[in-house]
Amino acid sequence: MTTRDRILDETLTLFAENGYDGTSVEQIAEKVGIKAPSLYNHFKGKEDILNALIDMAEARYEESFGSDKHIGRLPESKEEFIRSAIERVSFTVYDPMIRKMRKFLVREQFRNERFAAITTKHQMDGVRDMYARIINGMMSKGLFKEDDPELLATEVTAPVALWVSKADRQPDCAQESMECIERHIRHFCDVYMTE
Amino acid sequence: MTTRDRILDETLTLFAENGYDGTSVEQIAEKVGIKAPSLYNHFKGKEDILNALIDMAEARYEESFGSDKHIGRLPESKEEFIRSAIERVSFTVYDPMIRKMRKFLVREQFRNERFAAITTKHQMDGVRDMYARIINGMMSKGLFKEDDPELLATEVTAPVALWVSKADRQPDCAQESMECIERHIRHFCDVYMTE
DNA sequence: TAATGAAACTAACGGTTATTAGTCTATTTC
DNA sequence: GAAATAGACTAATAACCGTTAGTTTCATTA
Secondary structure: OOHHHHHHHHHHHHHHHHOOOOOOHHHHHHHHOOOHHHHHHOOOOHHHHHHHHHHHHHHHHHHHHOOOHHHOOOOOOHHHHHHHHHHHHHHHHHOHHHHHHHHHHHHHOOOOHHHHHHHHHHHHHHHHHHHHHHHHHHHHOOOEOOOOHHHHHHHHHHHHHHHHHHHHHOHHHHHHHHHHHHHHHHHHHHHHEOO | OOHHHHHHHHHHHHHHHHOOOOOOHHHHHHHHOOOHHHHHHOOOOHHHHHHHHHHHHHHHHHHHHOOOHHHOOOOOOHHHHHHHHHHHHHHHHHOHHHHHHHHHHHHHOOOOHHHHHHHHHHHHHHHHHHHHHHHHHHHHOOOEOOOOHHHHHHHHHHHHHHHHHHHHHOHHHHHHHHHHHHHHHHHHHHHHEOO
16 A cells, blocks of 8 residues: 555544544554655645545545446345345444445535535435436336336435435434434335335 | 634635635635734634634534524425425535535545545435435325335435536536436426325 | 765744724714 | 823834745665
8 A cells, every 4th residue: 555545544533533624644644654744755735635536436436426336236136236235334334434425525515616516426326326227127027116217316315325424423322323314214215116 | 704704614614615724824724814813812823713713613503404404394295305406516516615615624634533424414314314304204294105205315416416516616516406406306306195 | 994875953034814903984873 | 281092104013824945764675
């Protein structure tokens, strides 16, 4: 792992925890194990690190939601749909890297239009569009009742997003949030899926 | 309006726009129209202002959602339910004071447990519990199909919360968000209300 | 072996920050 | 009218910030 990558990694941790303005270049350097001026061998300045991080976030979005690859095989039953959904959420809630990225984006979402747009993608559009495709596919197979797939995708993903953000903010509630999410998804399936 | 209140008001604006760490005491003083050291006649320091603001946010929550008063008369038809919901959202999206408070909380939610808890109340629990009561009342009157009111309240409020947060972040999309919200609420009513 | 270049270091800079001390002024209170 | 108080001011300070300049170290390459 190159020094540049270590800088990005430690900076993401610090920005997620204390925000851009709440993090000093010296803190970053200390975490990496070098002196602050040495950072300038790798980045033009503090803001340059920030921009590299937002580039990472954008790349990560493309890689995660840019293609249909990540959808994998379509669920063939209600139980399989529920299981795969829970699994995806559980991963997203507990994976440290993804958590940091989410907190970082939420913190810096108002910095400029670019941050705002990427935050919206990560928090709303990405998962929603993905589930719209999944539900659309399953609708063709008669597993979902006929309806607007995008609307249904919103209904199922929005409460999840909100509980995930609560878990980020109050990690003590993570497990409780997961239970609410499961209850919600089951209810969603009962209402919108065929028997 | 006392100087103390003017300080709180201007500080909320600045914190909503630039965050706590991105706002200097001097900026606050300038907006109020006094010199920075004069602030210390009204507050012990910068953090004291922050704490006064979070006290305000907590008080506002109690006043807005603490009693059943704000619910008013229960809607007696689908159209009335939709209209009152849209009206409430529209107010919340465009009222400058409420917007500032929301942005302030979102920005500072990770500061400590208290900020986290109040943010959750404002963003999730408050409106959800309120709609759980409304839906429960309307269910007794046979306007909603039998179901878990709290679960339904989550289904209807969560997507709204997400679109509102998007409108905060990307004000250009505010109107578009309102349209999505209306479509979502109509769909919700079609599914869960009786004819 | 000599030269090159990357990447670390020390030292120091100018600017900003939150805060304190002490002073002046005007309004209210006795 | 005198005293007291609230609330503004100026001046100053110590700490911290991001950044630059210049130097050293060391592995790679010609």
